[in-house]
Structures are given as structure tokens and as C-alpha cells.
Amino acid sequence: MKTSPIIALDFESAEKTIEFLRAFNGDVNVKVGMQLYYKEGPAIIAKLKELGFDIFLDLKLHDIPNTVKSAMQSLASLGVDLVNVHAAGGKTMMESALEGLDKGTPSGMKRPSIIGVTQLTSTDERQVRDEQLIQASLRDSVLHYAKLTKEAGLDGVVCSVHEASIIQEVCGSEFLKVTPGIRLPEIGAHDQKRIATPEEARKEGSTHIVVGRAITGAKDPLAAYEHINARWKGME
Numbered sequence: 001m002k003t004s005p006i007i008a009l010d011f012e013s014a015e016k017t018i019e020f021l022r023a024f025n026g027d028v029n030v031k032v033g034m035q036l037y038y039k040e041g042p043a044i045i046a047k048l049k050e051l052g053f054d055i056f057l058d059l060k061l062h063d064i065p066n067t068v069k070s071a072m073q074s075l076a077s078l079g080v081d082l083v084n085v086h087a088a089g090g091k092t093m094m095e096s097a098l099e100g101l102d103k104g105t106p107s108g109m110k111r112p113s114i115i116g117v118t119q120l121t122s123t124d125e126r127q128v129r130d131e132q133l134i135q136a137s138l139r140d141s142v143l144h145y146a147k148l149t150k151e152a153g154l155d156g157v158v159c160s161v162h163e164a165s166i167i168q169e170v171c172g173s174e175f176l177k178v179t180p181g182i183r184l185p186e187i188g189a190h191d192q193k194r195i196a197t198p199e200e201a202r203k204e205g206s207t208h209i210v211v212g213r214a215i216t217g218a219k220d221p222l223a224a225y226e227h228i229n230a231r232w233k234g235m236e
């Protein structure tokens with residue numbers, strides 16, 4: 001997947017999505033999440049591929065190993081570039097996910113990269129302690145999940161910008177650090193807790209940033225994308 005920002009296409013329909021993308025060319029990366037995929041299914045992936053976009057299919061699988069393996073085998077045939085699972089599903093589940101992807105990738109096609117979600121960027125220290133009953137700090141929990149994800153053979157993690165540099169130190173610079181929760185000071189945090197700017201993401205070692213509402217909610221989404229891309233690439 002290219003290093004340009006990944007636009008989260010959190011739209012209610014294929015029509016709205018395609019209309020939104022009219023201003024963009026295939027050079028941008030896009031992310032299809034649950035809202036759009038559950039409504040439109042594989043057809044939206046086929047359409048986005050036809051338009052030339054690199055695609056992160058963000059379904060965050062989390063189930064027993066056998067189910068995740070079979071689901072990944074199905075997803076592998078879609079031809080997306082990146083998929084994910086919840087690292088909390090465990091090492092065996094993640095290994096099974098990888099097996100399913102390998103098995104389902106048609107010959108001659110590249111296997112999609114696969115990453116593990118550590119702690120959602122909408123999660124804060126209190127939730128880790130009081131709701132998940134994890135004794136470690138949020139940062140240590142994220143790092144633990146990152147190490148587990150690497151041990152399972154996955155290609156990287158979803159984490160916040162705040163944990164990217166320690167994960168780079170421990171898991172290496174090749175290990176993907178895909179970071180949502182990107183915000184500009186003038187835009188509110190919404191439901192996100194661990195937020196950061198595009199510049200912070202670059203400095204902390206994110207390999208990719210995921211940006212949704214800062215672009216999709218802008219008056220001029222293309223201008224917002226270009227502004228964020230320039231800040232991410234250090235050109236502004």
C-alpha cells in the first residue's frame with residue numbers, strides 16, 4: 001500500500017462513496033469499514049479496484065481461530081491490499097488468519113498484508129483499567145499486543161501515534177504502524193481519545209495514517225486531503 005494517507009470511507013452507500021471520490025484520482029489509499037462493506041458487500045471492493053485505489057478492508061475480525069481462518073480465506077479472493085484482526089483474539093487466532101489468507105490468495109496474486117488492532121484509538125487509560133480489567137498501562141498493553149502480533153507472523157498493527165515510536169523500536173521499522181485518530185487542532189476529537197496531528201505521526205514513526213472525518217467532513221475534501229498529505233509528508 002502506498003504511503004499516502006488512507007481515507008476512511010465511512011459512508012452509508014456506494015453512491016455516496018463514488019460521488020465523494022469523484023474529485024480524487026487512484027493515487028489515494030482508501031479504507032472500507034464495516035458500515036460500507038456490510039451494506040454493499042464485495043461489489044464496492046470491485047468498484048474501488050476498478051477505479052485504481054489501494055484498499056484497506058477494515059473489518060477487524062475477532063472470533064474463534066477456525067472461523068477467522070475461513071473468513072480470511074474468503075476475503076483473500078477480493079484482491080484488497082490490507083486486512084485486519086483484533087490482536088485480543090490471541091496468537092492462535094492471528095496465525096489462523098494468516099493461514100486463511102495464504103490459502104485464499106489466488107495464485108499469481110500478492111497476499112494482502114494483515115495487521116492486528118492493539119487498543120482502539122477511542123480507548124483511554126481508564127477503560128483499559130476499569131472496563132478491560134488490564135493491570136498494565138495502556139501503552140504496555142498496546143506494546144504487548146504489538147509483540148504478540150509480530151510473533152504470530154503478521155505484518156504490523158493498528159495503534160495510535162502515541163505508541164508508534166516504541167513499537168518501531170521493539171518490532172522494527174518494517175513492521176507496519178497504521179495510525180487512525182489523526183486530527184488537526186481546528187477539528188474536534190469526536191469519539192477518538194488518542195489523537196495526533198499528521199506531523200506528529202511522521203515524527204513518531206507511523207508508516208500510514210488513517211483519516212476519516214477531517215477529510216470526509218470538510219467543505220472541500222480534496223483541499224483537506226492535500227493539506228493533510230503535505231503535513232504528513234513534511235512539505236508544509
Ligand SMILES: O=c1ccn([C@@H]2O[C@H](COP(=O)(O)O)[C@@H](O)[C@H]2O)c(=O)[nH]1
Pocket residue numbers: 008010033117119120121122158159180181182190192210211212213214
Ligand atoms: O483503533 C482504531 C481502528 C480503526 N479506526 C477507524 O479509523 C477511522 C477513523 O476515522 P476518523 O473519522 O478519522 O476518526 C474510522 O473508520 C475507524 O473505524 C479507528 O479510528 N481507530
